[in-house]
Amino acid sequence: MKREIPLIITFVAGVAFVLQYFIPHYPFSRFENIFSDWFAIVGAFAIWLGALSLMKLSLLNISKKSHDWPISLVIIICFLSIVIAGAIDGYHGLNNVPATSFRDPGTNFDWLYQNVYTPLSSTMFAILAFFVASASYRAFRARNTAATLLLFSAFFVMIGRVPVGDYLSGWLPERMQLSHWANWLMAFPNTAGQRAVMIGIALGTVSTSLRIMLGIERSHLEG
Amino acid sequence: MDSALIGTWLAALLTLGIMSFIYKDNLYYKVCEAIFIGISAGYWFITYFWDSLYRKAWVGIVHQGDYILLGGVILGAMMLTRLFGKIGWIARWPLAFIVGATAGLKMMVYFTTNAMAQVHGTVNDMMAAFSGGDLYDLIGRLVILIGTVTGLIYFYFSKEHKGVFGGVAKVGTWFLMITFGASFGYTVMSRMSLLLGRIDFLLTDWLKLVK
């Protein structure tokens, strides 16, 4: 039972979406709508699961007084503060006339979003710019034909996609200018390579999906 | 002090805190990171609550009597059993649903749009370029055809890369490398843009050095 039912659910849900593609008639069209709605709701619970697991882990850390327990405390405080702000703002919004949303400008939730969430999430990825630069200097080497071609192509794209490329090559005829090189590179060789990768990945996806639906692949149901 | 000013200073301090990582992994960074983890988990939690669970499920079931949505809620609630060790196996049901539905939809969309339509596009464009169009376009389309075919041959694992076949696969790798080079250039562009956004914030909104 513990094994069979999930396999049946996987099969039914998967096949419903495949059949829906070919059969427009009721009830297949209806199945697809119901499953899409369910998917949206289950997805929300899946995110909740992630957040609640994080809370559980942090609480365990604090109760066990493991070495970085103050960090866990910070996590919990921040989690609760934005959740409470969002809940209150949302609840007030329901009673307002006309109704307002918890993420409207001026709410506490929006304040946290603008001044805490946005700078932190943006900066987390922004610091990568520094690492790209240092890797350019210290690691990216034309050590073989493949890497050489890659770096040449990168060169044309990097210089051709910003106006400085045309500034430097402005003396050349229109079709020889660097932006034109970059356009050509993107439109043709890049498309070709991307397409080969795309078709390859698509077939890989088809075979993985097929294995999952037929229960040949069941690693997701273990553990 | 108004809340906007406090907000800007807070945002600036948090920005600098994360940036301090490039000097060295330190406590300031660790605290900022913890704030980020907590805030973003809470952000997702409450957003999904209002947008999906309230607006879609609660209102749908209670106000509009769309009881079929209850199926989704039950499956979703099963998901949360993961938090309670012993009955955690129940969570496999909704997981099976998610994995199955995704597999079914992905199988169709990838097979049609990313495989068949790409083959169609390659052939169709080539034909169009043959029958009319300038030399520039013809060469470009030919490049796409050769690149796609040789690239696919590189990813063909059932034959050893020897002789003519090996040569063709080699051409395929060249195309792939040019493609990866383009991605490389674009990724560098993206990373610089992100940092640019933060520097703009620090200079314009916080220090007000630039308009």
Place this chain on the structure above:
Amino acid sequence: MKKYYYWFILIALIIVLILLPKPLIVSPTVSTTLTVLLGLALVVVLVLTLRGHMIGRRTVFLFIGMSLTLPFFMNFQMPIKVSPEVQTLFDAMAKLPSGSKVLAAFDYDPPSAPELQPQAEAFMAYAFKHDLKVIIMGLWPQGPQQANMAIAKVLQQPGIRAKNLRYGVDYVNLGFQSGNEFVIQRMGTSFSGMFPRDIYNTDYDKIPLLNGVENFSNIDFVFNLSAGYPGTVEWVQIAVDRYGVKVGAGNTAVQAPSVYPYLSSHKLTGLAGGMSGAAEFEQATKEIGKANTYILSQSFSHMVVIAFIIIGNAALFVSYRKSKQKGA
């Protein structure tokens, strides 16, 4: 140097920056001098590297920081050429008669805002000026909020404020729904099924703009701003290939190269990729904004990265030659 000295230096620097005259724009001569100095510093790095002294990581960081910061104070203008992909996108928008219904899908979060927010603002301004009806939604929860920010900014333009645009009549924000590509799939049969209410919990049927909007067949154009999954790929796979709607996109630079095959197979109607795409899109729509300011810093940083790659490889080449000579 003791550890806390760094803190003193940092705080002193911040104080100096706060006290500086504002706004700080330097003259063309100073700009040129700064640029030349940056170039000279790179030459010094080249010489050092060729002699076998690799400069430290933090020095490289300093270079990139400078190359992004200094251009903010400069007043250079560089002509921007609109690339064919962006032109296609703009042409598709320009063809829409006034009153057309455009679905704007905001599928990104704050980290991608530097690249995508200028596109969002240019799009909104263009749409409002040309009386396009905009229906906003997001497959990413942060998307609708980024949309609100763009609208708030655009509505401050006098020309647009004079139009007295009304929420629910000229634009509407449907908010976010979970479900990734399943959301698009469901919208193929019914928008109101997926979005029974807008962000203000107003019923779908009570919003005038959405009157008669059943599914994609009532939508004239989809404009998708995307930073990854779910995003442009899913919009093309489902909305275009199954429901035949026209989709144009603005992407982060990381994602842009991988959607080119869709452009070539005419599934995607135009693409603005990354900061350069944003600047070109601003040029095309004549809604000049942040991206045109940013593009100078962007140019500088690209040049520095290219210089670093060349320097690093020159060092490799020289050491390779040396080892060959020794061997011979």
Place this chain on the structure above:
Amino acid sequence: MDRLKTLLFLISVVILLCFPAYSQTDTPTGLAGDAKPMIESPAGPPSVEAKDTKNDDGSAIDVSWQLSADDQRLVTKYQVLRSKSLAGPFEVAGETTKGQHIYTDNGVKVGESYFYKIAAVYEIKSADSTSVTGTGESQVIGPIKPIAQWFNMRRLNVLIWLLVTCAAILFYIWQAKSGKELYVRKIAGIDAVDDAIGRATEMGRKVFFVPGIQDMDDVATIAAITILGRVARICATNDTMLDVPVSRSLVMVTARESVREAYSKVGRPDAFKEDQVHYVTDDQFGYAAAIDGMVMRDKPAAMFYMGGFFAEALILAETGNNAGAIQIAGTNQPAQIPFFVAACDYTLIGEELFAASAYLEREPKLLGSLKGQDFAKGLFLLAIFVLLILKIFGINLVSIMEIS
């Protein structure tokens, strides 16, 4: 000269006189003095046709009409009017701009009958509100019933291609399971593993294996663990120290088992130490920073990066490069492949990672899938050539690949 001036004057007078005359005939706005603007109605569309939309679930009807005679002159839009009875009342089902002559009405329900007529509308926009000034209606047609189809015939070609592909995959999986030897080509990056570890042995330095930051539910991590088994076996034979820093606790457990097994297989179970495979942190950048420290301290001779990598790939590859290690990478994350190619000696690109694991592990379901995919690739390549050659002979069959 004077004569020319007179002529010019006369011509201008004539032109100016003509202007009001033109404006009176051209614009339909009313005459001066009238309180209400004069209404002029465009002619209705001469004929209308309504048909069930094919290949759908019966929720749409295609309506088409001939353009009104006044399409270019007066019409500003067409309204599609729908009713459930011949007599009405008719409601607006949709609108199109002028010059359009087809509309798909999605507002219908399967099983019911509908009547249609088309109104050509002439509309003037005034400053504050829109006022309709004239309409011309077509004849009513109907009844039409929307019908749901049981199979979307336009998608028959997709079904055939899909069935062939899936059949091939299943066939090869079956073949692999029944013990048939299936050939997979050598992969350069995997062959280089031996040399890289050999070098580490000669130099007496460590080997690092980094299995990415994804958990065990990611296929790339599973493939990585397979490759780790191979690496561990060679290390055990050569008596080279292997270090595996891990970022997920579940991956640690699996990787530890895999390494222990490898050491036992070559008869060196004593050489295996538990903390060779050790958990570092779940945190992305924290993980990268920690490995950075380890690499700087130990200066390994070879580094392997296999599995799912994201932004931290760049930091890792740079670190290994500075330590002077031979680096072999493999990932299915397209965004990171460029960085690995530029900074590593060998890179397994995307599918190669899975092919490598199938090649080493020889697990039937992976091997069979790989062969099945190869079959489909071959088929697609063949299709490209055949379609192009047929085209040269004037036969256009490209629609067999078309999706709709």
